[in-house]
Amino acid sequence: MARRSRAPWRLLASTLALTLVLAACGGDDDDGGSASEDTGGGGEELSGTIRVDGSSTVTPLISLAAEDFQNENPGVQVPVGTSGTGGGFEKFCNGETDISMASRPIKDEETQACEGNGIEPLELIVANDGLSVVVNPENDWAECLTVEQLKKVWEPGSTINNWNQIDPSFPDQALTLYGAGSDSGTFDYFTEAIVGEEGATRTDYNPSEDDNVTVQGVSGDKGAMGYFGLSYLLENEGSVKGVEIDGGNGCVAPTVETVQSGEYTPLSRPLFVYTKPEAAQRPEVKAFLEFYLENQETITEEALFVPLTEEQLATAREELAAIEGA
Amino acid sequence: MTAVASTGTAAAAASLADTASARRRAADLAFRVLLFLALAFALVVLVTLLVDVFVEGRPRLNRDLITNMPSARPARAGIQSAIWGSLWVVGVSAVASLPLGIGTAVFLEEFAPKGKWYVRLIEVNIQNLAGVPSVVYGILGLAFIARGPLGWGFTIGSAAAVLTIMVLPVIIISSREAIRAVPPSLRDGSLSLGATKWQTVWRQVLPAAVPGIATGSILAVSRALGESAPLLLLGALTFVTFNPDGLDSGYTVLPLLIFKYASDAKAEFHVVAAAAIVVLLVMLVALNMTAILIRNKFEKRRA
Numbered sequence: 001m002a003r004r005s006r007a008p009w010r011l012l013a014s015t016l017a018l019t020l021v022l023a024a025c026g027g028d029d030d031d032g033g034s035a036s037e038d039t040g041g042g043g044e045e046l047s048g049t050i051r052v053d054g055s056s057t058v059t060p061l062i063s064l065a066a067e068d069f070q071n072e073n074p075g076v077q078v079p080v081g082t083s084g085t086g087g088g089f090e091k092f093c094n095g096e097t098d099i100s101m102a103s104r105p106i107k108d109e110e111t112q113a114c115e116g117n118g119i120e121p122l123e124l125i126v127a128n129d130g131l132s133v134v135v136n137p138e139n140d141w142a143e144c145l146t147v148e149q150l151k152k153v154w155e156p157g158s159t160i161n162n163w164n165q166i167d168p169s170f171p172d173q174a175l176t177l178y179g180a181g182s183d184s185g186t187f188d189y190f191t192e193a194i195v196g197e198e199g200a201t202r203t204d205y206n207p208s209e210d211d212n213v214t215v216q217g218v219s220g221d222k223g224a225m226g227y228f229g230l231s232y233l234l235e236n237e238g239s240v241k242g243v244e245i246d247g248g249n250g251c252v253a254p255t256v257e258t259v260q261s262g263e264y265t266p267l268s269r270p271l272f273v274y275t276k277p278e279a280a281q282r283p284e285v286k287a288f289l290e291f292y293l294e295n296q297e298t299i300t301e302e303a304l305f306v307p308l309t310e311e312q313l314a315t316a317r318e319e320l321a322a323i324e325g326a
Numbered sequence: 327m328t329a330v331a332s333t334g335t336a337a338a339a340a341s342l343a344d345t346a347s348a349r350r351r352a353a354d355l356a357f358r359v360l361l362f363l364a365l366a367f368a369l370v371v372l373v374t375l376l377v378d379v380f381v382e383g384r385p386r387l388n389r390d391l392i393t394n395m396p397s398a399r400p401a402r403a404g405i406q407s408a409i410w411g412s413l414w415v416v417g418v419s420a421v422a423s424l425p426l427g428i429g430t431a432v433f434l435e436e437f438a439p440k441g442k443w444y445v446r447l448i449e450v451n452i453q454n455l456a457g458v459p460s461v462v463y464g465i466l467g468l469a470f471i472a473r474g475p476l477g478w479g480f481t482i483g484s485a486a487a488v489l490t491i492m493v494l495p496v497i498i499i500s501s502r503e504a505i506r507a508v509p510p511s512l513r514d515g516s517l518s519l520g521a522t523k524w525q526t527v528w529r530q531v532l533p534a535a536v537p538g539i540a541t542g543s544i545l546a547v548s549r550a551l552g553e554s555a556p557l558l559l560l561g562a563l564t565f566v567t568f569n570p571d572g573l574d575s576g577y578t579v580l581p582l583l584i585f586k587y588a589s590d591a592k593a594e595f596h597v598v599a600a601a602a603i604v605v606l607l608v609m610l611v612a613l614n615m616t617a618i619l620i621r622n623k624f625e626k627r628r629a
Binding site for chain 1: 395397398399473479480561563564565566567568575576577578586589590592
């Protein structure tokens with residue numbers, strides 16, 4: 001019995017050892033994917049970890065940049081989290097990240113929280129984004145909506161539940177609403193731009209952090225209205241239809257051009273990343289931000305955002321250069 | 327006359343017995359049908375899920391899925407860093423939690439003074455901890471391990487620490503059950519032959535309890551492998567295109583990469599998510615099979 005009894009322990013031990021060995025092997029593989037264009041990057045090998053977190057709207061942009069940048073610089077690790085703009089700033093101001101992605105400018109109280117921890121947030125524009133108000137493709141009445149009409153639909157306490165309440169010329173069709181969940185930058189932006197106060201909205205709609213849920217909801221219901229980023233409209237053209245918006249100067253369709261020119265008001269906005277001097281002075285962080293600006297046109301287009309204009313790009317480059325000097 | 331009467335009584339009794347047994351047989355049948363329906367329901371749900379996931383993920387179930395890193399481009403998106411992230415987190419937490427958990431169980435069963443108030447307090451606490459929702463461990467980990475006193479950040483180390491705390495109660499409870507099931511005669515025999523308490527535990531009780539301990543522990547570890555809620559709070563919902571290289575490395579895990587892919591706007595990512603679910607299921611089944619194999623092996627040996 002005593003002799004036999006050792007065997008189980010050997011087996012347990014070897015199971016544990018195997019787990020460890022398997023785990024330890026993980027570090028050896030670091031072949032990422034296939035090639036990417038060769039830009040920037042001098043001779044010296046960059047290394048280090050660039051921690052990024054923040055807006056899920058900006059994530060696709062920075063993920064693409066991170067992926068290509070890491071292929072060129074295998075020594076650098078760029079984990080990109082998605083805690084939302086507010087969650088990202090919380091980590092950033094806590095000193096836990098180097099770059100914070102934001103779909104809106106930083107708020108005063110967030111700046112104060114950062115400064116309380118000795119962190120100076122520095123803003124860089126990375127892309128333009130447009131919010132689109134979408135309806136079902138079979139909806140042939142709502143070609144253009146005014147901001148005033150949208151406000152009546154979405155403001156807190158609104159009781160509008162039929163299209164003919166928005167405009168008497170619209171048919172008698174029940175209205176169902178889809179929109180962003182309250183944690184997203186899209187929600188903050190839409191409520192501020194349409195209702196006039198950030199976070200103010202009626203509550204009897206179908207909220208989701210996942211814009212895809214809105215696409216499915218709106219495409220399946222003739223009387224539905226929803227809102228999300230222009231990229232989702234472009235990706236799902238056919239299942240949903242974008243509505244023209246009249247912000248006071250006539251109806252403007254949600255397109256790349258109108259967003260870039262700023263004509264599409266009030267639902268177009270710039271997107272940002274925030275960094276801090278201590279981070280931006282690190283060679284790998286600086287190289288990453290330069291890499292982004294260098295490739296912003298292909299990255300924004302691949303991620304279905306609207307690229308920076310020449311002017312915006314020049315300003316961003318100046319700001320980045322100014323940080324280096326600091 | 328009496329003969330006729332007695333025949334009548336017997337016939338009545340027989341028919342009474344007939345209806346009674348017919349009723350019992352009907353009840354028996356009904357119960358069996360009910361049980362079968364319960365089983366069928368569970369199986370149909372499971373098979374539907376499996377088939378659905380497999381069919382949807384089929385186009386991406388290939389080597390590239392495992393060898394490619396996650397990507398923002400659906401065509402080349404893989405899950406390599408998440409597989410290694412999961413193995414790291416679960417591996418480290420297994421290495422930490424098994425000795426601690428089994429040790430605690432041995433102490434509570436074999437050495438702790440029975441019936442003392444502080445021992446009972448510990449026992450009750452462990453039982454309660456096993457029922458705490460996993461996200462609570464995530465909050466605890468965020469406040470005390472990732473931030474706060476330890477400040478390990480959003481790393482493999484904090485994730486493994488939180489999962490260790492999370493699975494410990496389960497390991498302790500299942501190990502205690504296994505140790506308690508070892509017949510007292512084995513202990514008495516060993517002790518009466520002059521073995522010390524420690525020798526008895528190490529050479530007799532523990533080997534006899536291995537099947538139960540291993541099963542419980544592996545089931546606990548496979549729970550950790552599928553866990554996502556606490557890790558969501560610990561920064562695992564992250565786009566990571568590198569494999570972890572240490573305890574202080576950033577990471578992602580399979581369940582959260584699946585979540586990320588499944589909630590992406592691009593439909594091609596949903597296929598990758600389905601394929602990744604198949605991989606996760608295969609890993610879970612492999613772990614659970616290990617548990618069954620260990621149990622069978624050691625039960626046969628003892629018998």
